[in-house]
Amino acid sequence: MAARSAAAGLLKRALGSSNQQQVRCMSSATPKRKVAVLGAAGGIGQPLGLLMKLNPLVTDLSLYDIAATPGVASDLSHINTGAHVEGFAGDADLGKALKGCDLVIIPAGVPRKPGMTRDDLFNINAGIVRALATAIAEHCPEALVNMISNPVNSTVPIAAEVFKQKGTYDPKRLFGVTTLDVVRARTFLAHKKGISVKGVDVPVVGGHAGVTILPLFSQASPKIELSDEEIEYLTKRTQDGGTEVVQAKAGKGSATLSMAYAGALFAESCLKGLNGAQDIVECSYVASTVVPGLPYFSSKVRLGPNGVEEVMGLGNISDYEQKGLEALKSELMSSIQKGVDFINVKA
Numbered sequence: 051m052a053a054r055s056a057a058a059g060l061l062k063r064a065l066g067s068s069n070q071q072q073v074r075c076m077s078s079a080t081p082k083r084k085v086a087v088l089g090a091a092g093g094i095g096q097p098l099g100l101l102m103k104l105n106p107l108v109t110d111l112s113l114y115d116i117a118a119t120p121g122v123a124s125d126l127s128h129i130n131t132g133a134h135v136e137g138f139a140g141d142a143d144l145g146k147a148l149k150g151c152d153l154v155i156i157p158a159g160v161p162r163k164p165g166m167t168r169d170d171l172f173n174i175n176a177g178i179v180r181a182l183a184t185a186i187a188e189h190c191p192e193a194l195v196n197m198i199s200n201p202v203n204s205t206v207p208i209a210a211e212v213f214k215q216k217g218t219y220d221p222k223r224l225f226g227v228t229t230l231d232v233v234r235a236r237t238f239l240a241h242k243k244g245i246s247v248k249g250v251d252v253p254v255v256g257g258h259a260g261v262t263i264l265p266l267f268s269q270a271s272p273k274i275e276l277s278d279e280e281i282e283y284l285t286k287r288t289q290d291g292g293t294e295v296v297q298a299k300a301g302k303g304s305a306t307l308s309m310a311y312a313g314a315l316f317a318e319s320c321l322k323g324l325n326g327a328q329d330i331v332e333c334s335y336v337a338s339t340v341v342p343g344l345p346y347f348s349s350k351v352r353l354g355p356n357g358v359e360e361v362m363g364l365g366n367i368s369d370y371e372q373k374g375l376e377a378l379k380s381e382l383m384s385s386i387q388k389g390v391d392f393i394n395v396k397a
């Protein structure tokens with residue numbers, strides 16, 4: 051998948067060659083791209099802002115949070131890469147933060163503590179996402195939206211319903227970010243088999259919570275023989291990856307650094323697609339007809355100038371994965387419905 055080369059690019063940039071980058075960024079061949087991070091002062095928002103500041107595809111970086119963004123923006127603005135950085139704090143500034151954006155990344159909202167499910171975040175995060183989606187519809191209706199805020203299985207339908215009400219909905223432009231599941235599946239597979247993670251890829255389909263996360267190890271590349279026990283272990287570990295971090299952080303939040311990395315990979319692929327690159331494929335949770343009865347589903351998606359150019363099917367999956375697919379349907383559907391109802395059903 052394209053994310054692999056993007057990963058190499060991110061690392062190369064993070065390690066140096068920033069002067070070269072600046073020159074490339076200013077070349078007339080690179081279109082101007084404004085990217086906003088909403089929730090930019092948070093655990094994900096700050097390192098994600100850093101990674102976007104290092105990305106030569108970003109010409110303007112708009113950092114928004116309810117507070118503290120001027121400091122984060124001032125800090126990042128001293129880095130000698132091309133992106134112009136501005137910080138915006140509070141409701142009154144949200145419109146300015148969004149105006150002219152090509153891509154809006156949303157890691158705003160509360161994270162889990164041990165013992166919580168992602169759905170336990172719904173009551174707080176649903177309202178935050180509704181407010182941010184409303185502002186996007188008003189100020190940058192054509193931007194691509196990368197939704198990180200949990201529960202992703204519900205926050206994507208929430209944003210979609212807001213956009214529908216505002217008359218701006220384009221299913222090609224709204225993405226639930228599930229890249230961290232792919233990043234984990236690659237890492238866990240490589241570790242388990244004692245091979246280099248370079249070049250390892252694993253599609254992950256379904257949604258982004260517990261059993262709705264369905265890694266397809268039968269489609270891993272390179273082709274790797276796995277026993278039933280290994281598949282069971284790797285599947286569970288990928289599904290529980292977020293909980294593993296929540297428990298290790300012991301009350302101090304959930305994955306932030308690995309999420310910032312994954313979010314930056316996905317955002318870079320979106321920007322490359324917008325800029326006309328061919329064959330950029332990522333897994334993402336999008337409006338879908340891949341599984342009848344599930345209006346949103348994560349699968350491989352081909353990205354391009356319009357956002358989603360093609361939602362790809364599941365391909366051949368193993369009997370074990372087919373069982374996993376059956377097992378995720380009811381939970382995923384009820385999370386989707388909960389998001390839809392939050393916008394449409396009056397309490």
Ligand SMILES: NC(=O)c1ccc[n+]([C@@H]2O[C@H](COP(=O)([O-])OP(=O)(O)OC[C@H]3O[C@@H](n4cnc5c(N)ncnc54)[C@H](O)[C@@H]3O)[C@@H](O)[C@H]2O)c1
Pocket residue numbers: 088089090091092093094095114115116117157158159160161162171175178181182197198199200201202227228229230231258303304305306309
């Ligand atoms: N999709 C994924 O794979 C994935 C991975 C990790 C975390 N997450 C989710 O990302 C979210 C953020 O996690 P975090 O660790 O960065 O949390 P955090 O608490 O460290 O940061 C969240 C930030 O959002 C800000 N915020 C709150 N309301 C806002 C609003 N209305 N507008 C703008 N900003 C607002 C807060 O001020 C804070 O700075 C959580 O919901 C978490 O569950 C998703």
Ligand SMILES: O=C(O)C[C@H](O)C(=O)O
Pocket residue numbers: 161162168200230258291292293295296304305
């Ligand atoms: O697990 C969480 O709550 C955060 C995120 O969804 C993750 O997968 O790390």
